[in-house]
Amino acid sequence: MSNYCVMICDHYKAYYKEELLMNEITTLLTCMHPLLDANTYRHFLIISQALLMMTGRITMLSISRWTEKGGSYRTVQRFFSKNIPLSNNHVLANSNNARIGNPILQPGPYDGGRYPRDLIARLSRYVSIRFGGSSNYVDAAIAEGQFHDLDRQIYWIGYVKGVRAVRVGEIVQKTGRTTNYTTGRVTAINATVNVNYGGSRVARMVRQIITTNMSAGGDSGSLLCDLNENAVGLLFAGSSRVTIHNDIRYVQRLLGIRVV
Template structure:
């Protein structure tokens, strides 16, 4: 419908709400309290819009639209949002605490390391597993399948009593150029997990191919040390990234480079964080290394493996929620 017509309809429906319409009692909705819809305009083409109605449950919209003819109802864009909550990102301190159920961003680690970040969740042979770096979950190859994974990691007070997962697989480093620093650990029986508990809601279900990732895209991550940060991709397909580990230097090819929009995008302990694209929340990369200098702000650069490469190397499937 034309914008002016949509605004007129919006005003009419808003007035009905202001007058206390409709007179609803809980029993009419099966014991559920009616929630007032949000009403706006949704562009569909130049000069034309649909009336945007956002509701906690579809029944709420039906109550509001009672009495409107079919022609008008065809111009309405109804979307069910569920309850709308104030969004707050967990602080770094909260992410370093013992937390159940498991969620992305938490402190985790092999008993022989300090601590890194639980990046996200995947399926391995039908079982739910946590995804992070090899140097976080597998002590950069020193660990073995069957080893414990602790939450929080040892640096944050984790002990054998905090075991939450079992190391299942890690991609070994090679003397030649590496592609990923990645490992998975299957979630132990009785340990709950909420893969979609990410600031802003669950990430996308589709992981773009590494070659579909473009420079200048804005991205976000949730990490154990610096929490929820935003940045932008400054380079892709980066070869020859030399990373210092406890056992020496390992070189990585085909990496993604990121810098923070305001200050550092990451710091030590954020390794293992999943990085997602801000525009559509598509999961893009697995953070594994960074510098303290460089970038346009001088706050350092972050390096990450394309997530599609990580999933292929481990033979796992991404789980968003």
């Protein structure tokens, strides 16, 4: 039956390609529902969501692991089959201390979120942060949620158009939980910094993007974009003088995701 579902879905993809709209799919599935058993209907729904994600983009909202303070996230694609909120390891995975499957809330508990009422996803994967002198490229994690619970548009920025390498001197933008929409200027693109994660844990981060200060606590996980709405970095740390971002290309590679 699953092969039949794929064949039918490919048939509609050939006709509509990347212009499938949710209301068209919903109408189609509603009409077909009386003719399908529950398992087949579920397969159609999953495949339809995967096709829609091929045209998807990215967004932000306040989010956190259910016991932690808030952060920000973006919805990205992984193998065109799941809805994936992207944020930092220290936001979603509590700096290596969470378990896969832990609940993710939006808004986060710090902003009044409660479990299970505000559950939108569960921790799926994170890149471990290595403390004690080893080099790290990213502080990043992803979760998996339901299609209808996640949005792909960045407030005040819009839909992300692609991914690119940023240059020193460029003006960049982000929208985050705490400072909302801000802009900054790139001052370095290959920086090595030591970041204090508390509890005497210090991580050496390499190949980092440095900008002028454009964030505050709670903005971690914000997607850094150029002024043409291309993703260039993932915000994860900062001070009163600078903000530090992972290069989005390393985030994609190490998490096995695609930001488009």
